[in-house]
Amino acid sequence: MSVSILEAAQVGPSDRQLAWQQTEFYGFIHFTVNTFTDREWGDGQEDPTIFDPTDLDARQWVDACVSAGMKGSILTCKHHDGFCLWPSKYTTHSVASSPWLGGQGDLVKEVAAACRAAGIKFGVYLSPWDRHEASYGDSERYNSFFINQLTELLTGYGELFCVWFDGACGEGPNGKRQVYDWDAYYAVIRQLQPGAVISVCGPDVRWCGNEGGHTREREWSVVPATMQDNEKIQSESQQEDDGEFARRVGSRDEDLGSRSVLAGADHVVWYPAEVNTSIRPGWFYHAYEDNKVKSLEELQDVYERAVGGNATFLLNLPPDRRGLIHENDVARMKAFGDWLKSYYGTNAALDALAITFDEAEGGHGPDKAVDGRRDTYWCPSEEHDEVVLELDFGRSITYDRVVLMEWIQAGQRIEAFLLECEDQEGWKTIYEGHLVGYKKICRLKQPVIGFKLRVRITESRLKPTLMSVEVYEAKD
Ligand code: FUL
Numbered sequence: 360m361s362v363s364i365l366e367a368a369q370v371g372p373s374d375r376q377l378a379w380q381q382t383e384f385y386g387f388i389h390f391t392v393n394t395f396t397d398r399e400w401g402d403g404q405e406d407p408t409i410f411d412p413t414d415l416d417a418r419q420w421v422d423a424c425v426s427a428g429m430k431g432s433i434l435t436c437k438h439h440d441g442f443c444l445w446p447s448k449y450t451t452h453s454v455a456s457s458p459w460l461g462g463q464g465d466l467v468k469e470v471a472a473a474c475r476a477a478g479i480k481f482g483v484y485l486s487p488w489d490r491h492e493a494s495y496g497d498s499e500r501y502n503s504f505f506i507n508q509l510t511e512l513l514t515g516y517g518e519l520f521c522v523w524f525d526g527a528c529g530e531g532p533n534g535k536r537q538v539y540d541w542d543a544y545y546a547v548i549r550q551l552q553p554g555a556v557i558s559v560c561g562p563d564v565r566w567c568g569n570e571g572g573h574t575r576e577r578e579w580s581v582v583p584a585t586m587q588d589n590e591k592i593q594s595e596s597q598q599e600d601d602g603e604f605a606r607r608v609g610s611r612d613e614d615l616g617s618r619s620v621l622a623g624a625d626h627v628v629w630y631p632a633e634v635n636t637s638i639r640p641g642w643f644y645h646a647y648e649d650n651k652v653k654s655l656e657e658l659q660d661v662y663e664r665a666v667g668g669n670a671t672f673l674l675n676l677p678p679d680r681r682g683l684i685h686e687n688d689v690a691r692m693k694a695f696g697d698w699l700k701s702y703y704g705t706n707a708a709l710d711a712l713a714i715t716f717d718e719a720e721g722g723h724g725p726d727k728a729v730d731g732r733r734d735t736y737w738c739p740s741e742e743h744d745e746v747v748l749e750l751d752f753g754r755s756i757t758y759d760r761v762v763l764m765e766w767i768q769a770g771q772r773i774e775a776f777l778l779e780c781e782d783q784e785g786w787k788t789i790y791e792g793h794l795v796g797y798k799k800i801c802r803l804k805q806p807v808i809g810f811k812l813r814v815r816i817t818e819s820r821l822k823p824t825l826m827s828v829e830v831y832e833a834k835d
Pocket of ligand 1: 399525526527635642
């Protein structure tokens with residue numbers, strides 16, 4: 360039992376996974392009866408009439424996402440309490456029984472429309488665990504109920520980029536035991552929304568293993584996985600979200616894909632990570648957290664480690680009882696977006712002179728790493744112990760961020776690299792890195808002044824590729 364490096368190095372993303380990865384940074388919106396009861400998990404006994412936002416404006420939510428630089432948003436269409444934000448035909452426990460818009464509203468529709476109008480993607484969260492629905496625990500009946508609800512979401516709201524299945528289930532030893540028919544859920548999603556990734560309790564996107572915004576130092580997208588372990592997922596009860604499904608790949612393990620892990624695996628898949636966290640301590644809005652909105656520095660840090668650590672960043676923004684994102688969160692999102700634009704707006708390495716010591720074959724010359732295009736890449740002609748790509752900016756610049764991107768369509772290959780700059784005494788190392796994958800943001804310890812930069816790839820699986828090397832000037 361062992362997966363060869365050759366095999367692992369050639370596993371790449373599906374089209375839907377690639378499109379999702381390129382979304383990079385997107386919003387999560389947690390809103391339901393919990394917003395009105397001040398709870399994080401509802402018990403399913405809530406009276407739908409408590410759902411009564413006074414000034415709900417989905418465009419304001421989406422504007423906040425866009426102002427932060429997000430390219431999509433995922434709405435909790437049904438959380439664990441079972442209350443549906445759309446008028447589902449299969450339950451009365453929904454907005455249709457609430458006073459909001461006289462019971463005529465459809466919040467999924469409003470958010471989907473607002474996303475489309477703003478030009479960002481839309482995705483749905485549908486909790487498998489349902490504490491209201493009477494059939495929950497009667498596995499077959501609930502599975503068909505769930506598929507009916509899923510079908511409503513998959514067919515009624517245009518194109519979805521993601522279906523997010525939560526692994527949380529708080530049923531204790533005497534609780535209900537529902538065996539989910541994951542395969543049937545996946546089949547209906549593939550059929551009705553072939554472009555959507557199925558995240559967390561799904562085969563396309565894995566949970567990074569925590570809700571605190573942490574990314575592994577080495578976040579592999581190629582990991583060993585058995586996809587046939589679904590029964591186990593439901594056979595264990597849990598009080599907190601620990602991603603049962605993702606546990607198949609060891610969601611808490613630090614090393615998911617090194618050579619030694621491959622040596623003990625019999626199958627690998629492309630299963631990239633998503634980092635999810637909330638802008639506040641809770642997932643739902645609580646007035647007492649108005650002053651606990653994550654600081655700009657915290658958001659920058661999570662962003663650079665997630666998006667810049669071969670993962671994506673899913674950041675939750677909870678609307679309040681008015682049905683608006685609170686002013687503090689709105690201001691923070693805008694400040695974040697302004698920072699993103701100003702920091703990463705101008706790539707100083709664009710069209711730099713790029714040379715390498717190995718002539719590339721098939722048009723994958725070093726210039727392809729700095730041409731600003733997403734459909735070309737540099738790849739040396741042969742395998743070497745190390746390869747070096749040298750950039751000359753043609754002027755002296757002061758930079759403190761270097762962004763590397765592999766051509767992941769060919770697989771994830773780089774295992775170690777160094778960045779070097781040149782001063783009067785010669786070349787010196789300014790950064791030691793490991794994995795690159797889709798994107799690696801290298802945060803230099805201090806700004807570097809110089810005309811040149813070298814990327815020295817010291818370990819790789821097969822020949823490495825670089826779709827892009829970007830350099831960003833230090834900001835005060
Ligand atoms: C967890 C849930 O229990 C939380 O309420 C929240 O939805 C989070 C994103 O996932 O598993």
